[in-house]
Amino acid sequence: xxxxxxxxxxxxxxxxxxxxxxxxxxxxxxxxxxxxxxxxxxxxxxxxxxxxxxxxxxxxxxxxxxxxxxxxxxxxxxxxxxxxxxxxxxxxxxxxxxxxxxxxxxxxxxxxxxxxxxxxxxxxxxxxxxxxxxxxxxxxxxxxxxxxxxxxxxxxxxxxxxxxxxxxxxxxxxxxxxxxxxxxxxxxxxxxxxxxxxxxxxxxxxxxxxxxxxxxxxxxxxxxxxxxxxxxxxxxxxxxxxxxxxxxxxxxxxxxxxxxxxxxxxxxxxxxxxxxxxxxxxxxxxxxxxxxxxxxxxxxxxxxxxxxxxxxxxxxxxxxxxxxxxxx
Amino acid sequence: xxxxxxxxxxxxxxxxxxxxxxxxxxxxxxxxxxxxxxxxxxxxxxxxxxxxxxxxxxxxxxxxxxxxxxxxxxxxxxxxxxxxxxxxxxxxxxxxxxxxxxxxxxxxxxxxxxxxxxxxxxxxxxxxxxxxxxxxxxxxxxxxxxxxxxxxxxxxxxxxxxxxxxxxxxxxxxxxxxxxxxxxxxxxxxxxxxxxxxxxxxxxxxxxxxxxxxxxxxxxxxxxxxxxxxxxxxxxxxxxxxxxxxxxxxxxxxxxxxxxxxxxxxxxxxxxxxxxxxxxxxxxxxxxxxxxxxxxxxxxxxxxxxxxxxxxxxxxxxxxxxxxxxxxxxxxxx
Ligand SMILES: Nc1ncnc2c1ncn2[C@@H]1O[C@H](COP(=O)(O)OP(=O)(O)OP(=O)(O)O)[C@@H](O)[C@H]1O
Ligand SMILES: Nc1ncnc2c1ncn2[C@@H]1O[C@H](COP(=O)(O)OP(=O)(O)OP(=O)(O)O)[C@@H](O)[C@H]1O
Ligand code: SF4
Ligand code: SF4
Ligand SMILES: [Mg+2]
Ligand SMILES: [Mg+2]
Numbered sequence: 001x002x003x004x005x006x007x008x009x010x011x012x013x014x015x016x017x018x019x020x021x022x023x024x025x026x027x028x029x030x031x032x033x034x035x036x037x038x039x040x041x042x043x044x045x046x047x048x049x050x051x052x053x054x055x056x057x058x059x060x061x062x063x064x065x066x067x068x069x070x071x072x073x074x075x076x077x078x079x080x081x082x083x084x085x086x087x088x089x090x091x092x093x094x095x096x097x098x099x100x101x102x103x104x105x106x107x108x109x110x111x112x113x114x115x116x117x118x119x120x121x122x123x124x125x126x127x128x129x130x131x132x133x134x135x136x137x138x139x140x141x142x143x144x145x146x147x148x149x150x151x152x153x154x155x156x157x158x159x160x161x162x163x164x165x166x167x168x169x170x171x172x173x174x175x176x177x178x179x180x181x182x183x184x185x186x187x188x189x190x191x192x193x194x195x196x197x198x199x200x201x202x203x204x205x206x207x208x209x210x211x212x213x214x215x216x217x218x219x220x221x222x223x224x225x226x227x228x229x230x231x232x233x234x235x236x237x238x239x240x241x242x243x244x245x246x247x248x249x250x251x252x253x254x255x256x257x258x259x260x261x262x263x264x265x266x267x268x269x270x271x272x273x274x275x276x277x278x279x280x281x282x283x284x285x286x287x288x289x290x291x292x293x294x295x296x297x298x299x300x301x302x303x304x305x306x307x308x309x310x311x312x313x314x315x316x317x318x319x320x321x322x323x324x325x326x327x328x
Numbered sequence: 329x330x331x332x333x334x335x336x337x338x339x340x341x342x343x344x345x346x347x348x349x350x351x352x353x354x355x356x357x358x359x360x361x362x363x364x365x366x367x368x369x370x371x372x373x374x375x376x377x378x379x380x381x382x383x384x385x386x387x388x389x390x391x392x393x394x395x396x397x398x399x400x401x402x403x404x405x406x407x408x409x410x411x412x413x414x415x416x417x418x419x420x421x422x423x424x425x426x427x428x429x430x431x432x433x434x435x436x437x438x439x440x441x442x443x444x445x446x447x448x449x450x451x452x453x454x455x456x457x458x459x460x461x462x463x464x465x466x467x468x469x470x471x472x473x474x475x476x477x478x479x480x481x482x483x484x485x486x487x488x489x490x491x492x493x494x495x496x497x498x499x500x501x502x503x504x505x506x507x508x509x510x511x512x513x514x515x516x517x518x519x520x521x522x523x524x525x526x527x528x529x530x531x532x533x534x535x536x537x538x539x540x541x542x543x544x545x546x547x548x549x550x551x552x553x554x555x556x557x558x559x560x561x562x563x564x565x566x567x568x569x570x571x572x573x574x575x576x577x578x579x580x581x582x583x584x585x586x587x588x589x590x591x592x593x594x595x596x597x598x599x600x601x602x603x604x605x606x607x608x609x610x611x612x613x614x615x616x617x618x619x620x621x622x623x624x625x626x627x628x629x630x631x632x633x634x635x636x637x638x639x640x641x642x643x644x645x646x647x648x649x650x651x652x653x654x655x656x657x658x659x660x661x662x
Contacts, residue, residue, distance in 0.1 A: 044518035045489070137600075152375075153603065181374040181545070182589040187599035208519065211548075211591030252523040254548030256590035258571050262552060266527055267520045269474075270490055 003071055004032040005169050005202040006056065011065035013048070013055050013226075017275070024274045025051040027226040028065070030301075035169070036200040040217030040234070042210060042249070044271055048226035049206045053172045056204070057089050058082045070169055087117035087166035094175035096155035100147045106133075106158050107143040113165040132161040136191055153184035157191065164195055172204045177212060189216055210253040214238055222246045225274055225282045228301075232308025242310035245283050247322050263324040281313060288322050289314060329405050331539045332363040332386070332507055337399035339378075339385045339563075341609075353609040355381050355394070357563040357617070360635075365506065368533055368540045370550035370571070372586070373560030376606050379543045380429060382560070383509050387426050388416050403507070421452035425500035427493075429511040429543075434496060435484040441495050442468075442480025449502045467498040470535075472528055490521035497528070504536060511543045526553050547590050551575060559583045562607040562617035569642030579644035581622050581652065616646065624652055625660050 013026040026048040033039045041049050054060040056067060058074060066075045069089065074082070090113075093099045100109055111129045114120060120128065133143055136157040147155055156176060163171050173192070177185040193216065196203060207213050213220060214234060221231040222243065230243040241247045251265045267286045272278055278285050284294040291314065299311040314320040339356035356378050363369050371379050384390050386401050388408060401408045403424065408416060420426075428434045436444055445464035446457065453460070468476035471494040479491075487495060493513060500508055513529065514522040530553060533540050542554060550557050550571060557574050559567040559582065567580040578584045585602045587593060604621030613619055615630040622629065628647050636649035644650070 044520065151605070181603075182547075183374070183585060183599070183603040186589040186594050187603050189594075190596055190599040193596055209591075210519070215591050215594065248520060252519040254546070254552045255592045256547035256551050256575075256587065257592050258551040258575050260551075260592075264523055266523050270488055270521060271518070 002035060004034050004068075005070055006204075007032040007068040008056060009066045009068075011052070011055060011067065012063045013051050013060060014063045021275050024277050025226050026055060027277075029226075029228050031221060031228065031231070033170070033202045033204060035202055036196065037219065038196060038203040038205055038217045040213035040220040041204060041206045041223060042208060042213050042220060043223030044208065044249075046271060046274065047223040048274070049208075049223055050174050051226075052223070053091065053174050053204060053206055057091055057172055058085075059091070084117075087113070088168050089170045089172070090163040090166070090168040092156075092159050092163045092171065092173045092176045094178050096152055096159050096179070097147070099159055100155060102147050104146070105143065106138070106145055106147070106150065109147075109158060110143075110161045110165060113162055117166045128165070132165055133158075135164070135195075136161045137187070151184075152180050153187060156180060156184075156188055160188070160191060160195070164199065164201070167199060168201055170202045170204070172206070174206045175208070176205075178207065178209065185212070192216060210250065211255070222249065225271065225277060227282060227311070229283065229312075230308055230310040232306070232310075236306040237308050240304075240306040242304040242306070242308055242315060242320060243283075243312050244287050244289055244314075244320055244322055246310070248288075251324070265322050265324060281311075289319055291319070330362045330402075331365050331404060332541075333400075333402045334362065334382075334386060335360050335400045335402075337382070337385055337401065338397045339381055339390065339394055340397050341393045342395055342397075343393045351610055354612050355563050355609055356385060357612070358399070359385075359560075359563070359565055361558050361565060361568055363507070363539045363541060365539050366533065366537045367556065368530075368542060368554045369556045369558060370554035371541065371543045371558045371560060371565075372545060372547060372550055374545070374586075374606065377560040378563040379560055380511055381563075383426060383511055383541065383543060387420055387424055387509065388413075389426070418452070421448070422503050423505055424507045424509065425503070425505035426509040427496045427500050427511065427513055429515075432484075432492060435487075435492060437484050439484075440480065441482050441484060441487070445480070445495075445499055445502055448499055452503045463502060464498070467501045468495070470501065470532065471495075471498045472524065473498070490517055490525065493517060493521075493525055494528070497525075497532075501532065501536070505538060507539045507541070508533075509541045509543075512545070513542065514546070514549060515544070522549075529553070547587065559586065562612070563609065564617055564645060566618070566646070567642075567644045569639070573639060573642045577639070577642075579638040579642065579649045579652075580646050581624050582618050583644075619660070621661070623661060624648055627660065629660075 008031050011029045015023040017023055043049050055062050110132055114125050138157045177188050205216055217234050220234050220237045221228045224245050230246045241250050248265045248267050269286050280296045281294045281299050284290045299313045301309040301311045303309055312320045337356055337359040341353040343351055345351050359382055373379055396409050442464055446460045449460035449463055465476045473479045473494050514525050554571050557571050558565045561582045567583045578587055589602045607617050616633045619625045619629045633645050635643045635645050637643050638650035
């Protein structure tokens with residue numbers, strides 16, 4: 001059996017913020033990603049998506065738990081060795097404008113990771129750079145330009161070229177299409193799908209856009225206040241969401257089609273602060289089907305009939321399903 | 329009488345380059361639409377299409393070098409484009425309210441939110457201060473801010489994005505506007521909060537019988553919250569009609585691509601056909617603004633395009649509107 005590229009266990013990340021207060025950004029997360037698999041991670045602002053992505057790549061130090069990459073426990077690996085691992089694990093950020101050094105030409109930006117990680121002669125490196133640019137559909141005329149003279153979509157292509165330059169085994173993409181227009185977004189998603197096909201790289205695709213995540217992901221993990229409340233195969237999760245939060249989140253998504261009837265479950269209030277996490281089930285302050293127990297007991301992940309894992313106390317008796325009133 | 333009628337609006341950025349030559353960016357090129365009380369119109373289009381500029385032109389909030397060079401904006405029959413500032417200010421405060429694109433920057437960071445609401449009401453409606461205060465609490469309640477009394481004492485930085493957006497809406501409602509313009513009212517908010525704000529907007533429209541213009545790049549918002557849609561590209565409205573008609577049978581090639589690029593309809597392998605460079609506003613082609621990236625373009629497209637009615641109330645700015653399929657084979661972008 002093939003082993004996962006990434007396996008994280010009980011991973012937590014806390015930020016002390018002075019006055020003895022602590023931000024609980026990521027709480028006891030278990031996840032794994034197989035080679036060639038794309039895991040979509042959704043959740044609202046502040047749910048810990050970016051923090052988790054950074055901890056996985058060891059750009060941030062975990063507070064607790066373990067990270068296994070390609071069969072190797074990298075939780076405690078010293079910084080120097082992590083740097084060598086970078087060729088196998090890359091990241092693409094939301095904002096392509098600030099991700100690239102504005103004073104470097106696109107050509108040199110794409111060549112940079114090759115220079116750092118791969119032993120190639122200068123001319124081989126140049127060839128590879130041009131290959132990569134072609135690969136991401138960036139015309140060679142752009143290679144001599146500076147970032148300021150490219151559009152957002154073109155810049156994001158350059159970022160993706162950098163990320164795939166060293167044939168990584170894992171690419172973490174943090175909202176890679178959120179700042180782009182629809183038609184440009186479509187092109188980037190298509191490119192990512194092709195790259196996945198060719199390189200069999202595993203991807204962690206972070207986004208708050210459910211439509212996009214659904215298109216690109218094999219599996220989906222839903223984060224709420226730093227916890228994975230539900231994860232499973234994309235279609236199962238979209239068709240029969242088990243966790244009340246997933247149900248509300250999916251129902252709030254508005255498909256771009258007026259013929260599509262939406263019956264929404266509008267949640268009351270806003271997400272609580274990760275500094276003062278609610279007790280018991282962290283969703284109980286907003287959950288429409290919460291019962292008294294929910295404020296005391298921490299739910300464990302259990303498998304539901306449609307195959308996903310979800311953490312809700314009411315799953316065993318079916319009380320987790322929120323009744324909808326048809327509207328819109 | 330139509331509440332808002334915008335006709336053939338042209339807004340340009342006029343500046344001088346290093347050689348002191350006049351340069352003109354033609355950012356709005358003949359925008360026309362109208363809006364009735366109780367209706368919600370959604371304006372969509374890619375970044376830079378001129379959505380915000382359309383709103384700014386309507387309410388007279390253009391900053392130099394932007395300038396309306398032609399066209400008319402009539403509100404309740406009165407022309408706004410050449411109205412003296414003082415009078416326009418009064419209309420803007422009393423009858424037209426605008427929620428701008430970035431909530432953070434439109435609240436005064438040094439004034440408690442309640443005081444900002446009161447101040448706004450005092451400027452435009454006058455009356456005793458206690459009445460303004462009461463109104464402020466009512467509007468905060470109306471936009472679903474829990475515990476308005478204590479919220480009124482908050483500083484802007486203490487508000488979450490969703491709350492800041494609600495405060496802005498409360499501000500917009502203070503003087504019971506007849507027209508509400510909301511520029512990206514839900515962008516950057518979480519989907520569950522977005523849902524709350526949109527529900528709120530919908531109930532406010534019904535309750536106050538406002539006409540509402542929502543600017544967004546989210547077709548989902550348009551599909552489910554607007555009655556009518558206007559699709560902008562390169563400073564022109566290229567298609568308008570009821571949401572149902574336009575989504576069911578988009579007539580303009582740009583609208584077709586926009587809708588085809590939504591996750592619901594997007595098919596892998598088609599992306600290249602969908603995107604392209606935005607037009608250069610300093611150097612617009614003669615004829616259709618889309619011609620360099622339109623799969624249907626022919627030589628005819630280099631000539632002036634007129635709005636064609638493809639069905640009742642459904643217009644598209646394309647030479648081949650309504651007959652794209654039977655259009656001749658000589659394509660220039662093949
Ligand atoms: N360096 C830090 N110090 C203190 N708190 C932090 C730090 N970085 C992140 N946080 C907090 O941790 C929580 C999780 O943040 P994170 O950026 O991971 O969320 P996210 O899910 O990526 O949100 P978004 O969708 O807005 O990008 C937030 O409450 C954030 O304020
Ligand atoms: N000072 C300026 N000189 C020339 N052109 C300008 C100037 N300021 C803005 N523009 C152009 O005016 C056009 C209209 O901008 P507008 O803000 O209306 O776009 P928008 O449709 O609201 O886009 P977004 O979705 O990004 O908010 C843009 O193409 C922009 O580049
Ligand atoms: S455990 Fe209780 S509060 Fe948590 S999601 Fe389930 S029903 Fe809601
Ligand atoms: S007028 Fe021509 S270029 Fe313009 S949208 Fe129609 S077919 Fe395309
Ligand atoms: Mg983030
Ligand atoms: Mg705008």
